[in-house]
Amino acid sequence: MSDLEGSESIESALVDGDLLRWFEQQHLLRTLVIAEDEEHITEVVRAPMLLLSAREDDVRAAPNPDALGYPEKRLGEMTLNDFHVFLLRWATRAVDAGLVRCFVCNEVLRNNDLDVPWDGIFVSEDLVAWLFIHFDCKRGLSRELKGRSPFELHPRPPEVFDVSHD
Numbered sequence: 001m002s003d004l005e006g007s008e009s010i011e012s013a014l015v016d017g018d019l020l021r022w023f024e025q026q027h028l029l030r031t032l033v034i035a036e037d038e039e040h041i042t043e044v045v046r047a048p049m050l051l052l053s054a055r056e057d058d059v060r061a062a063p064n065p066d067a068l069g070y071p072e073k074r075l076g077e078m079t080l081n082d083f084h085v086f087l088l089r090w091a092t093r094a095v096d097a098g099l100v101r102c103f104v105c106n107e108v109l110r111n112n113d114l115d116v117p118w119d120g121i122f123v124s125e126d127l128v129a130w131l132f133i134h135f136d137c138k139r140g141l142s143r144e145l146k147g148r149s150p151f152e153l154h155p156r157p158p159e160v161f162d163v164s165h166d
């Protein structure tokens with residue numbers, strides 16, 4: 001197990017220790033080791049992110065359900081699937097707030113538009129992230145994701161939403 005406390009990471013300022021450890025248990029952290037010279041090695045850790053659109057400005061760190069008072073389950077008891085359910089609730093609030101665009105076509109997503117429903121997608125390759133997309137735009141997703149590296153993204157803190165109910 002790597003020593004997360006000692007590693008240099010922008011993430012550690014955005015993702016609290018409990019959430020970082022939980023992501024590590026789920027094997028969802030990505031690490032980049034940079035050897036600046038023979039004596040100095042920097043380890044950059046990236047936790048899973050939220051992509052509220054394909055733009056760099058719309059990258060968010062993942063929220064901690066405990067910090068938001070999520071009532072269904074505590075983080076420590078969650079499976080990854082439980083976390084998906086929590087995040088979908090957070091994302092529904094973000095869509096209500098008009099903050100989320102389809103990752104492929106860039107249209108603003110809407111919750112009550114039954115003609116163009118959206119879905120949350122979790123990708124866990126080099127880049128580990130949740131993103132949001134129209135059902136009909138899913139075919140274009142792999143093209144949009146190609147070549148994206150988590151280490152080129154700099155998440156902002158997630159918005160605080162009321163996740164106490166559906």
Ligand SMILES: [Zn+2]
Nearest residue numbers: 102105134137
């Ligand atoms: Zn779309």
